[in-house]
Amino acid sequence: MTNSADWTARDDAAVWHPFTQHANWVDDRPTVVERAEGPWLIDVDGRRYLDGVSSLWTTTLGHCHPDVNAAVTEQLAKLDHSTFLGTTHTPGIELAERLIALAPRGDGPDLTKVFYAGDGSSAVEAALKIAYQYSAQTGHPRPKFVRLEYAYHGDTLGAVSVGGHSLFHETYKPLLLETIGIASPGDRALGPERNARAIAELQSVMRSEGDQVCAIIVEPMIQGAAGMFDYDAAFLRAARELAHTSGALLIFDEVATGFGRTGKMWAAEHAGVVPDLLTCGKGITAGYLPLSAVLAAEHVYEAFLARPGDTGPRTFFHGHTYTGNPLCCAAALANLRVMEELDVVGQAARLGERLGKLLEPIAAHEHVKEVRRLGTMIGVEVEPRTARTGFDVCQAARERGVWLRPLGDTVIVMPPLTLGETETDLLVDALAEAVDEVLV
Numbered sequence: 001m002t003n004s005a006d007w008t009a010r011d012d013a014a015v016w017h018p019f020t021q022h023a024n025w026v027d028d029r030p031t032v033v034e035r036a037e038g039p040w041l042i043d044v045d046g047r048r049y050l051d052g053v054s055s056l057w058t059t060t061l062g063h064c065h066p067d068v069n070a071a072v073t074e075q076l077a078k079l080d081h082s083t084f085l086g087t088t089h090t091p092g093i094e095l096a097e098r099l100i101a102l103a104p105r106g107d108g109p110d111l112t113k114v115f116y117a118g119d120g121s122s123a124v125e126a127a128l129k130i131a132y133q134y135s136a137q138t139g140h141p142r143p144k145f146v147r148l149e150y151a152y153h154g155d156t157l158g159a160v161s162v163g164g165h166s167l168f169h170e171t172y173k174p175l176l177l178e179t180i181g182i183a184s185p186g187d188r189a190l191g192p193e194r195n196a197r198a199i200a201e202l203q204s205v206m207r208s209e210g211d212q213v214c215a216i217i218v219e220p221m222i223q224g225a226a227g228m229f230d231y232d233a234a235f236l237r238a239a240r241e242l243a244h245t246s247g248a249l250l251i252f253d254e255v256a257t258g259f260g261r262t263g264k265m266w267a268a269e270h271a272g273v274v275p276d277l278l279t280c281g282k283g284i285t286a287g288y289l290p291l292s293a294v295l296a297a298e299h300v301y302e303a304f305l306a307r308p309g310d311t312g313p314r315t316f317f318h319g320h321t322y323t324g325n326p327l328c329c330a331a332a333l334a335n336l337r338v339m340e341e342l343d344v345v346g347q348a349a350r351l352g353e354r355l356g357k358l359l360e361p362i363a364a365h366e367h368v369k370e371v372r373r374l375g376t377m378i379g380v381e382v383e384p385r386t387a388r389t390g391f392d393v394c395q396a397a398r399e400r401g402v403w404l405r406p407l408g409d410t411v412i413v414m415p416p417l418t419l420g421e422t423e424t425d426l427l428v429d430a431l432a433e434a435v436d437e438v439l440v
């Protein structure tokens with residue numbers, strides 16, 4: 001029988017992994033995942049690991065959910081793929097209707113149109129191009145974007161341009177779009193004034209350069225890849241107001257926060273604010289298949305409609321081969337159906353509360369700097385001992401049957417939204433023991 005060691009040797013010979021330093025990969029033997037059931041990943045040797053990060057923040061209902069499996073299988077028997085350029089299909093239409101019905105409501109325009117993309121980055125890329133083209137088609141071209149320090153919006157060049165994560169983004173600086181970075185309202189280093197400081201910087205930028213800014217882009221309420229920097233809703237209300245008065249669009253990147261992760265369907269709901277463009281991905285298909293979307297306000301969509309006297313086509317010349325793939329849409333529809341039937345967003349809110357309580361002793365650990373949480377999005381920041389302390393804690397948890405992944409010194413905990421009580425206890429116990437073991 002082929003075991004983990006054989007597979008990892010073959011992996012070493014043939015595969016280049018994302019976000020991976022392959023010089024160390026040889027020491028950090030990867031888990032060779034063969035199967036998954038609910039919250040469990042099972043490797044080729046039969047070992048089980050609790051998926052403590054929802055397979056990079058995607059799994060909502062747990063793996064291989066029977067309803068999603070059935071929906072994808074049923075769709076597979078009908079239509080595998082047909083292009084969304086020039087044709088349409090029923091799962092794509094139904095999903096767009098469902099997303100519009102579920103879209104956040106509040107201060108801001110209703111989101112009434114859905115533009116599909118593939119991964120989170122490609123949704124962000126589309127939103128940035130829409131914002132720029134919108135400015136050109138409604139007044140004058142505004143080439144700049146306002147972004148937050150420590151932001152992460154993906155790895156394509158537009159998405160990297162609006163990022164603020166130096167480790168991931170610094171290398172590509174000479175290649176990037178023009179952006180204006182402002183302080184993050186979640187940056188602990190700025191102390192309790194961080195929110196006021198971010199708002200003041202945004203006000204100042206919009207006053208001086210607002211007519212050159214086509215969009216302000218933020219991860220609403222919590223900057224995930226920064227290490228779970230949660231922040232005050234007042235920042236989003238200020239951003240809504242400032243975007244509106246300066247004629248810039250407000251983009252909420254809900255790729256990580258959408259679909260219940262924060263204990264509400266959208267992070268935007270915590271602030272009662274609606275953006276002009278909302279990007280989503282990850283959990284949309286329950287973590288099955290790559291699909292993302294940009295939800296757009298009607299006024300944005302209308303700016304792309306041809307009208308008499310136009311000198312240009314106004315068309316959004318953008319799309320991908322697999323845009324709106326029917327299998328992905330079927331998975332997403334099934335996910336959203338189950339989420340509604342089982343009140344998964346309510347479950348996520350309760351799971352988050354429970355995790356918050358169970359993590360209190362870890363938060364009080366003398367070598368843990370902070371535990372940050374919004375709903376089920378959690379970061380446990382530990383004191384660095386080496387350059388890889390976060391990684392070491394995750395390795396120690398893995399030995400206890402819990403699979404976690406760090407962001408620097410912050411151990412991320414982001415389990416499937418339907419995680420049961422026993423598994424939740426196991427996750428927290430393994431993390432507590434791992435922290436004790438590494439941070440003696």
Ligand SMILES: Cc1ncc(COP(=O)(O)O)c(C=O)c1O
Nearest residue numbers: 119120121152153154253255256
């Ligand atoms: C807020 C946010 N936007 C965009 C992305 C990029 O998504 P993807 O990795 O699917 O391209 C991520 C990924 O973590 C994210 O957290």
